[in-house]
Amino acid sequence: MPTAREIMTNDVTCVSEHDDLKTAARRMAELGVGSLPICGADNRLKGMVTDRDIVVKVLAEGRDPGNVTAxxxxxxxxxxxxxxxxxxxxxxxxxxxKVRRLPVIDGQQLVGIVAVADVARSLPERPVGDLIEAISEHN
Known part of the structure; x- marks a missing residue:
């Protein structure tokens, strides 16, 4: 069975916890991704920000993404x-x-991201189908 290290994308770009969400959205657009890890000044993972977070938790609430930090x-x-x-x-x-992307950690260091697509390329169809079903269920 392959490990996260073997199937992850290791070219990871973080957004700073102090960057505003306009910067995060621009970076997502440049990279063609829907989420970015949030890293602190200590270069440790603080969380993830998704394009959906920006829309639902900021824009839909009438907040200015230029005034909200990651x-x-x-x-x-x-x-x-x-x-x-x-x-x-x-x-x-x-x-x-119920997540589609997982940051990969080695010790305290962020070393990559594993997405559903990475898993799908590495495993037989059935476990991946079960995963898609599990993360797509609505509560």
């Missing part, structure tokens, strides 16, 4: 996966937390 949207603790955790653990964690 750190304000950071959850209390980001859901992560260890670099040496295997695909079974990745599937379990994604399904349990």
């Amino acid at each position: 750190g304000e949207l950071a959850q209390s603790e980001a859901v992560t996966i260890g670099a040496d955790d295997d695909a079974t653990e990745i599937l379990r964690t994604m399904g349990q937390h």
Whole structure:
């Protein structure tokens, strides 16, 4: 079974916890991604910000994304996966937390991101189908 380190995307760009959400949105557009890790001044992961967070938690509430920082949207603790955790653990964690992307941590350092697409390329069809079903369920 492949590990997170073997299937992750290791070219990760962070947004600073002090960057405003206009900056985060611009960076997402430049990179063609829908989420970015939020990193603190200590270069440690503080959370994740998604394009959906910006729309639902900022724009829909009439707030100015130029006056809201990424750190304000950071959850209390980001859901992560260890670099040496295997695909079974990745599937379990994604399904349990209903997330499509997991930051990959080695010690305290962010080393990559594992997305559903990375898992899909690495595993047989059935476990990936089960994952998609689990994270797509509406409460």
